[in-house]
Amino acid sequence: MSIFDSYRCPFSGSKLSLGKDEENGKGSKEFNQILFSQNKIYKYKIIEDIPHFVTKEDLQDSDLDALRYYEKEANVYDKYLPLTFSTFGANELEIRKQLVDLLKIKKSDRILEIGCGTGRDTELISEQLGSEGNLFAQDLSPSMLNLTVSRLANSEKKIHFAVANASFLPFPDNFFDSIYHFGGLNTFSDIPRTFNEISRVTKSGGRVVIGDESMPLWLRNTEFGKILMNSNPHYKFQIPFEHLPITARDVCLRWIIGNVFYVFDFTIGDGSPKADLDFKIPGKRGGSHRTRYFGNLEGVELETKKLAYQAQLKSGKSMSEWLTDVVRNAANDELTNEK
Numbered sequence: 428m429s430i431f432d433s434y435r436c437p438f439s440g441s442k443l444s445l446g447k448d449e450e451n452g453k454g455s456k457e458f459n460q461i462l463f464s465q466n467k468i469y470k471y472k473i474i475e476d477i478p479h480f481v482t483k484e485d486l487q488d489s490d491l492d493a494l495r496y497y498e499k500e501a502n503v504y505d506k507y508l509p510l511t512f513s514t515f516g517a518n519e520l521e522i523r524k525q526l527v528d529l530l531k532i533k534k535s536d537r538i539l540e541i542g543c544g545t546g547r548d549t550e551l552i553s554e555q556l557g558s559e560g561n562l563f564a565q566d567l568s569p570s571m572l573n574l575t576v577s578r579l580a581n582s583e584k585k586i587h588f589a590v591a592n593a594s595f596l597p598f599p600d601n602f603f604d605s606i607y608h609f610g611g612l613n614t615f616s617d618i619p620r621t622f623n624e625i626s627r628v629t630k631s632g633g634r635v636v637i638g639d640e641s642m643p644l645w646l647r648n649t650e651f652g653k654i655l656m657n658s659n660p661h662y663k664f665q666i667p668f669e670h671l672p673i674t675a676r677d678v679c680l681r682w683i684i685g686n687v688f689y690v691f692d693f694t695i696g697d698g699s700p701k702a703d704l705d706f707k708i709p710g711k712r713g714g715s716h717r718t719r720y721f722g723n724l725e726g727v728e729l730e731t732k733k734l735a736y737q738a739q740l741k742s743g744k745s746m747s748e749w750l751t752d753v754v755r756n757a758a759n760d761e762l763t764n765e766k
């Protein structure tokens with residue numbers, strides 16, 4: 428089985444087949460291997476064993492901007508990135524190790540790192556995996572990803588690289604034990620879709636660690652906050668609480684590196700959190716959470732409502748039971764009379 432069998436078409440979700448690119452096959456060694464979607468509408472180049480699931484035409488504006496930016500800045504990224512940590516007197520290695528520890532990696536895990544950049548965390552994640560584990564590292568920018576490839580060139584761990592967009596992950600459902608991302612989320616063009624994709628490709632019980640810049644609300648109006656937001660507009664991004672997937676459980680949020688970065692860690696569960704929406708709520712009103720939400724009828728005249736309360740009191744039933752009986756009987760009568 429080839430590692431390419433692990434991938435799926437990011438747009439159709441279909442399995443992919445390995446083939447030769449008819450257009451570029453002649454004379455070009457670089458581009459002659461491709462992956463086809465089942466319907467053959469989508470095809471993806473494999474360049475030096477790395478599948479490329481991104482084409483500029485498919486990208487929305489902010490992803491295109493990010494791609495252009497990181498393609499241009501890849502060669503100086505590692506030179507300037509440490510300043511982000513040293514500005515706040517933070518130890519980059521210690522912090523990255525603490526974040527990776529939140530994944531609770533087991534040696535045989537299959538892990539995805541999204542937006543791995545130049546591999547500063549990829550290396551730390553790979554160190555925690557055993558020879559049976561698998562790390563998939565992906566990034567939108569081929570130049571950034573190539574720096575991760577170089578950084579890990581001597582690693583003996585199973586690391587698989589792909590150029591891909593976080594909002595269209597090229598993997599099957601329930602494929603990973605955990606997912607990691609740090610530093611790029613704010614500019615992803617479709618953050619809700621990214622979280623849905625993360626939820627889709629992670630097994631139930633799997634761990635997710637994800638974070639980026641955001642000046643906390645309590646610091647935004649301070650001199651500290653204003654000076655930093657002036658220098659780096661990325662600190663103005665808001666934490667994307669509302670886009671976390673419905674499957675997120677035991678969600679923890681922390682602020683790190685001078686409090687100007689947030690990190691979520693959570694576990695993926697099945698569907699929505701569990702709740703008994705049908706238990707009978709004791710008391711005068713009665714009903715259940717579900718009937719109170721779905722069972723509302725049109726409003727009645729106020730006089731009728733007063734009468735209803737008197738009648739309900741007299742009946743000894745909860746309002747929900749009394750109304751259900753009254754409405755059912757009236758509806759049955761009406762329908763029977765019709766016949």
Ligand SMILES: C[S@@+](CC[C@H](N)C(=O)[O-])C[C@H]1O[C@@H](n2cnc3c(N)ncnc32)[C@H](O)[C@@H]1O
Pocket residue numbers: 490493494497508541542543544545546547548565566567568571591592593594608609610611614615616
């Ligand atoms: C600030 S860098 C962080 C790199 C690395 N995670 C780190 O902590 O050093 C952001 C990375 O996200 C990548 N990126 C941006 N948009 C992306 C997207 N839509 N999908 C995947 N990666 C993306 C960029 O190419 C870049 O490598």
